[in-house]
Amino acid sequence: MKEMLKLNKLVIGYASSKKDAKALMPPISVSMNSGDLVALTGPNGAGKTTLFRALSSNILPLGGEIFIDQQNMRKLHAREKSALLSIVLTDRIGDQYMKVSDVVASGRYPYVGIWARLNKLDRQIIDQSLHLAGIEALAARTLQSLSDGERQKVMIAKALAQDTPLILMDEPAAFLDYPSKIALIRLLKTLSSEHNKTILFSSHDLDMIISNVDKIWLMAPQKPMISGIPEDLLASGKMNDYFGIPYQLAHTVFDYAGLSSPKNNSVCVHGVGEDYNWLRHALRRKGYAVSETKGDIVLRIADGKYILSDKQVISKFDTLEKLTNEIDKYF
Amino acid sequence: MLLLNLFFGSVTIHPKEVISAFLGHSADIAESRRIILYEFRFPQAIVAIVAGAGLAVAGLLMQTLFRNPLADPSILGISSGASLGVALALFLAGSFSGQAAVNMGWFTSIGLSMAAFAGALMVLFFLLMISGRIKHVVTLLIIGIMIAYLTGSLTGLLRYYSQKEDIQAFVIWGMGTFSGVGSAQLPFFTGAIMLGLFVSILLSKSLNMILLGDRYAQNLGLNIKFQTRLILLLAGYLTAIITAYAGPIAFIGLAVPHIARNLFKTSDHRILIPASMLSGAVLALFCNLIARLPGLDGNLPINSITSLIGAPFVIWVMLRQNKQSILES
Numbered sequence: 001m002k003e004m005l006k007l008n009k010l011v012i013g014y015a016s017s018k019k020d021a022k023a024l025m026p027p028i029s030v031s032m033n034s035g036d037l038v039a040l041t042g043p044n045g046a047g048k049t050t051l052f053r054a055l056s057s058n059i060l061p062l063g064g065e066i067f068i069d070q071q072n073m074r075k076l077h078a079r080e081k082s083a084l085l086s087i088v089l090t091d092r093i094g095d096q097y098m099k100v101s102d103v104v105a106s107g108r109y110p111y112v113g114i115w116a117r118l119n120k121l122d123r124q125i126i127d128q129s130l131h132l133a134g135i136e137a138l139a140a141r142t143l144q145s146l147s148d149g150e151r152q153k154v155m156i157a158k159a160l161a162q163d164t165p166l167i168l169m170d171e172p173a174a175f176l177d178y179p180s181k182i183a184l185i186r187l188l189k190t191l192s193s194e195h196n197k198t199i200l201f202s203s204h205d206l207d208m209i210i211s212n213v214d215k216i217w218l219m220a221p222q223k224p225m226i227s228g229i230p231e232d233l234l235a236s237g238k239m240n241d242y243f244g245i246p247y248q249l250a251h252t253v254f255d256y257a258g259l260s261s262p263k264n265n266s267v268c269v270h271g272v273g274e275d276y277n278w279l280r281h282a283l284r285r286k287g288y289a290v291s292e293t294k295g296d297i298v299l300r301i302a303d304g305k306y307i308l309s310d311k312q313v314i315s316k317f318d319t320l321e322k323l324t325n326e327i328d329k330y331f
Numbered sequence: 332m333l334l335l336n337l338f339f340g341s342v343t344i345h346p347k348e349v350i351s352a353f354l355g356h357s358a359d360i361a362e363s364r365r366i367i368l369y370e371f372r373f374p375q376a377i378v379a380i381v382a383g384a385g386l387a388v389a390g391l392l393m394q395t396l397f398r399n400p401l402a403d404p405s406i407l408g409i410s411s412g413a414s415l416g417v418a419l420a421l422f423l424a425g426s427f428s429g430q431a432a433v434n435m436g437w438f439t440s441i442g443l444s445m446a447a448f449a450g451a452l453m454v455l456f457f458l459l460m461i462s463g464r465i466k467h468v469v470t471l472l473i474i475g476i477m478i479a480y481l482t483g484s485l486t487g488l489l490r491y492y493s494q495k496e497d498i499q500a501f502v503i504w505g506m507g508t509f510s511g512v513g514s515a516q517l518p519f520f521t522g523a524i525m526l527g528l529f530v531s532i533l534l535s536k537s538l539n540m541i542l543l544g545d546r547y548a549q550n551l552g553l554n555i556k557f558q559t560r561l562i563l564l565l566a567g568y569l570t571a572i573i574t575a576y577a578g579p580i581a582f583i584g585l586a587v588p589h590i591a592r593n594l595f596k597t598s599d600h601r602i603l604i605p606a607s608m609l610s611g612a613v614l615a616l617f618c619n620l621i622a623r624l625p626g627l628d629g630n631l632p633i634n635s636i637t638s639l640i641g642a643p644f645v646i647w648v649m650l651r652q653n654k655q656s657i658l659e660s
Contacts, residue, residue, distance in 0.1 A: 056549070057550075058546055078549065078553065079552040081550075081552070082551050082552035087547065087550045089544075089546060089547070091544050091547075093544050093547065094542060094543065094598060095542070095598050097592055097596050097598045098542070098598040099598075102539075102597075102598065102599060106539060106540065106543060106547075107551075109536060109540060109551045109552070110552045114536055115536070115601070116535065116536040116601065162551070
């Protein structure tokens with residue numbers, strides 16, 4: 001697996017002067033792999049937007065380094081960065097005449113000359129991006145005539161046209177209704193799993209992200225950022241701790257499950273309680289069939305450890321992340 | 332429009348005569364009319380074209396930079412800087428010599444132009460200096476408007492202490508004219524504006540990116556600080572030169588970008604910039620024509636005409652835009 005984004009002791013915050021710098025949290029050291037779909041979440045004021053601004057070179061970090069595809073952001077020119085990282089914001093942009101096709105075409109600007117003339121390849125990439133985002137039919141419309149969900153897709157298509165391995169999205173689900181949210185998360189999953197895009201997005205929509213993302217980066221004011229698969233953060237109580245309120249997976253939420261492509265292998269889990277619920281949730285999110293009675297492997301929990309057993313071996317894991325990684329290798 | 336400008340005026344010149352004059356059949360046209368044509372009407376029309384195009388592009392640059400449809404070349408106080416320059420020059424010349432500056436032989440329109448240019452440059456350099464320290468363009472916009480007020484009140488104070496004839500000269504300068512550029516300065520004026528217009532075309536791609544907002548533009552590889560300064564410098568340069576020679580001409584810079592967007596239904600600056608140039612030139616010629624319609628003696632002040640046509644037009648555009656957004660939502 002290729003490391004796509006790596007933060008090395010990154011310090012973010014604001015500096016009114018050189019001496020008077022105020023860090024929002026302890027230094028951040030996390031990474032994500034190529035093709036990962038990661039959600040950044042945490043209460044308001046945790047520093048999500050500041051982190052995004054630092055990642056997109058909109059503000060300078062107070063310390064530490066950002067590596068994208070093994071390249072140190074501090075050493076690159078704006079033009080070189082624009083080929084590594086694209087952004088999707090919720091800002092309303094443009095005047096009343098700006099067309100969808102213009103916006104998506106602007107994704108090619110880092111690659112074209114001063115006259116912004118598009119060649120055949122550029123046009124091909126633009127058409128492909130419109131197609132992937134599912135908005136070919138909107139190409140000739142003006143941005144102003146679109147709904148929030150459609151506009152979000154336009155900005156995603158623009159990011160796709162920019163053809164970067166890493167895409168940052170600031171609250172992409174913020175103004176969307178439920179059907180649009182489901183369409184959005186389905187699109188993000190397709191882009192990460194089938195088109196190898198590495199996507200980091202911020203969201204407050206816990207139901208949506210817990211059931212769909214590969215990892216969560218969890219933040220809270222003045223607390224160290226932690227990274228983990230959703231179920232680990234929930235089972236360990238970290239999520240409750242960072243948000244300051246207990247979280248329970250409700251049974252009335254929209255069914256985000258079934259968005260993963262199902263796998264043929266089945267896993268046997270018997271046991272009851274919160275921890276077992278999260279274990280089953282993690283398996284289902286990954287597309288495994290979970291059975292009470294039979295399966296290729298058997299899982300149980302004892303003394304706070306996850307135990308995997310098949311006909312020959314028994315192995316123990318501290319976290320669900322390590323367990324599920326092992327299961328992925330197993331099949 | 333150019334031809335109409337050549338035909339009409341206090342003295343109407345027949346189209347046939349104009350055409351034959353340009354074809355070199357000088358014999359077909361009376362000497363006096365030839366002089367009117369070459370020495371006055373033709374330079375005036377060229378100045379109108381160039382100034383109209385320049386102001387329109389400067390207005391477009393400002394509207395895009397500030398992402399504000401009401402921005403225009405005068406919004407940053409550059410033209411009020413020019414006014415201050417003129418007022419200051421008239422005041423100083425008047426108070427040192429003890430007589431009205433306009434009565435002094437050497438203080439001609441060239442002197443006024445230079446004073447206006449110096450005033451405009453002063454404000455422009457101040458803006459460029461502070462633009463590096465400002466994070467948000469809105470702050471820059473507010474500071475620009477403050478500068479406009481400041482220079483405006485200084486101009487008012489100077490006028491209060493100036494001599495009567497000088498005040499009149501100032502008022503006349505403030506009315507704007509396309510006939511202030513003599514045929515000797517015409518090539519310089521035209522060349523300088525053409526250079527600015529050419530540079531603006533080179534900025535089309537950057538302007539398109541800026542229209543997406545600072546963060547998107549930056550993500551697409553644009554150096555925002557540098558481009559902001561470049562656009563300020565360019566808009567200021569165009570405004571300074573035009574104001575120096577033609578006085579503070581209002582509304583062309585504000586109204587024309589809206590005309591261009593409306594006509595071509597686009598936000599792409601590769602189209603908008605040439606479209607603004609064309610519409611600006613045509614509107615300026617039209618205003619120039621209205622200013623000296625047959626039957627009117629002499630020239631009406633251009634500034635009154637541009638506002639007279641520009642103000643209702645901007646109101647109309649705003650109402651139309653309003654109606655459109657209601658229909659679409």
